[in-house]
Amino acid sequence: MFDRNHLDGIAAIVGSKGIVSETGEIRAYEIGARYDEGKAAFVVRPATTAQVSDVVAYLVSNGIPFVPQGGNTGLVGGSTPDSSGAQVVLSLDRLRSPIIVDEENRTVEVGSGVRLSTLNDELSAYGMFFPVDLGADPTIGGMVATNTGGARFLRYGGMRRQVLGVEVVLADPQGTVLDLATGLRKDNSRLDLKQFFIGTGGAFGIVTKAVLELQRAPRQRATALIVPSNGDAILPLLATLEETCGEYLSAFEGISRNALERTFSHIGHLKNPFARGEIPPYAILLELTRSWVPRSGELDLSTFLEGVLSDLFDRDEPLVNDALVARSEDLWLIRHSLTEGLKASGHVIAFDLSLRRSDLHRFRTQIIAILDAEFPDLAVCDFGHVGDGGIHFNLVYPRRPEASYVDRVRKTVLDVVVHEYGGSFSGEHALGRSNQAIYDHYTPDLLKRLSVSVKDAITEVPIGNFLFGQKA
Numbered sequence: 001m002f003d004r005n006h007l008d009g010i011a012a013i014v015g016s017k018g019i020v021s022e023t024g025e026i027r028a029y030e031i032g033a034r035y036d037e038g039k040a041a042f043v044v045r046p047a048t049t050a051q052v053s054d055v056v057a058y059l060v061s062n063g064i065p066f067v068p069q070g071g072n073t074g075l076v077g078g079s080t081p082d083s084s085g086a087q088v089v090l091s092l093d094r095l096r097s098p099i100i101v102d103e104e105n106r107t108v109e110v111g112s113g114v115r116l117s118t119l120n121d122e123l124s125a126y127g128m129f130f131p132v133d134l135g136a137d138p139t140i141g142g143m144v145a146t147n148t149g150g151a152r153f154l155r156y157g158g159m160r161r162q163v164l165g166v167e168v169v170l171a172d173p174q175g176t177v178l179d180l181a182t183g184l185r186k187d188n189s190r191l192d193l194k195q196f197f198i199g200t201g202g203a204f205g206i207v208t209k210a211v212l213e214l215q216r217a218p219r220q221r222a223t224a225l226i227v228p229s230n231g232d233a234i235l236p237l238l239a240t241l242e243e244t245c246g247e248y249l250s251a252f253e254g255i256s257r258n259a260l261e262r263t264f265s266h267i268g269h270l271k272n273p274f275a276r277g278e279i280p281p282y283a284i285l286l287e288l289t290r291s292w293v294p295r296s297g298e299l300d301l302s303t304f305l306e307g308v309l310s311d312l313f314d315r316d317e318p319l320v321n322d323a324l325v326a327r328s329e330d331l332w333l334i335r336h337s338l339t340e341g342l343k344a345s346g347h348v349i350a351f352d353l354s355l356r357r358s359d360l361h362r363f364r365t366q367i368i369a370i371l372d373a374e375f376p377d378l379a380v381c382d383f384g385h386v387g388d389g390g391i392h393f394n395l396v397y398p399r400r401p402e403a404s405y406v407d408r409v410r411k412t413v414l415d416v417v418v419h420e421y422g423g424s425f426s427g428e429h430a431l432g433r434s435n436q437a438i439y440d441h442y443t444p445d446l447l448k449r450l451s452v453s454v455k456d457a458i459t460e461v462p463i464g465n466f467l468f469g470q471k472a
Helices: 006-014 023-030 049-061 116-126 140-146 193-197 231-248 257-266 301-313 328-336 338-345 357-374 403-421 433-442 445-458
Strands: 066-069 088-091 100-102 107-111 163-169 177-180 206-213 220-228 249-256 282-290 320-326 347-354 390-397
Touching: 006 049, 023 088, 049 088, 049 163, 049 177, 049 206, 100 116, 107 116, 107 140, 116 140, 140 206, 163 193, 177 193, 220 231, 220 301, 220 328, 231 249, 231 282, 231 301, 231 357, 249 257, 249 328, 257 282, 257 338, 257 390, 282 301, 282 328, 301 320, 320 328, 328 338, 338 390, 347 403, 357 390, 357 403, 390 403, 403 433
Parallel strands: 066 088
Antiparallel strands: 100 107, 107 206, 163 177, 163 206, 220 282, 220 320, 249 282, 347 390
16 A cells, blocks of 8 residues: 655655645546556656656655656556556656757757647747647657657658657666757767667656757648559559659558548548548548748649649559548548547557558458458558558447457457568557557567666666566
């Protein structure tokens, strides 16, 4: 049983406003964005790096387990406590130190508790933006810890490509602060230690601040929903667009009919843009962007896109059957509403997969046939980042299934992904309690041993509720 006297010790560090312990208020920190939830001893909300350091030192010295939490928008149980009631949630949502923009260096220094939307609102005054785009509104620290990818990975890459430096608190009795928050793009003078804290879910240390590279904000945007002539045309279509559009191509997102149907049915404010409402088997959300206004004699981006699409239609063997050029905001609203639409239509068994682009269509065809035969009550409602090989392979069941059923479904899908295609079971959602058993099963023993060795060299105690390596 948790010793409630520790509340006084922590309160002496962060003040009474930095403690959440009342049942009604604490619940928001115990429930995740998907089906994960637990019970926290209490929540501590430090407001500065120094407070994080002192809190961590207190927790480690007293042997109190804790779970770092950013915006709590993750989908794999990485930020919520377990059911024991013994874990403390260390929320970073108050780490919102001033956002410092270095306009000439095209970088920003930002506290880990700042939300993505807040950062981009601030950057708009400088004509810049942070390009890792998500349907949710996470905190920057959480994005670093999970190496977030997003819908525009095709053009800008994920967090690892954007993070130039971090400030981290290590889980040791001193709460050691490690300052790696440089704004340098090139530095081979020492080991690039910041990489140990990107994509490891907080298990190696708690990110309190980040220095990020920024991009010029788009001044032109052209967006379309296109319908490929068939599944075999998707990758040739992508290759053609990469050749003809070059760096203008910022997104190439695939969406299945099942995902669209359920989203339009359950999200009332969305408008079905397809002619006569007839949803195709598969659609591609295509986006082109430029960072300048149209120049004299230069086609604006929408006209350029229409010309590209016309050429695709005029081929002897067309790659597309239909195309709809529309307002970017309207089409992206559909894309970002998919998760909510599927959740409203049933119980979602979700997979965050990554495969080689060349394997995506073959995998979809194969696994859909397997699931139709073995699990006929499941609806395959997949969508994802075709341009980078990512696929959110979501399966919707009419009601909450038995745990044994979910386990069988997961094993069926992941055996094909990992063993037959050499793919990843976590393309961009990182690692958390929800996939501990999956990690233990599919990760080679040598890689687990090496991961544990690295982690043990950096931090003295486990942080959070995910372990690199076998559970003890």
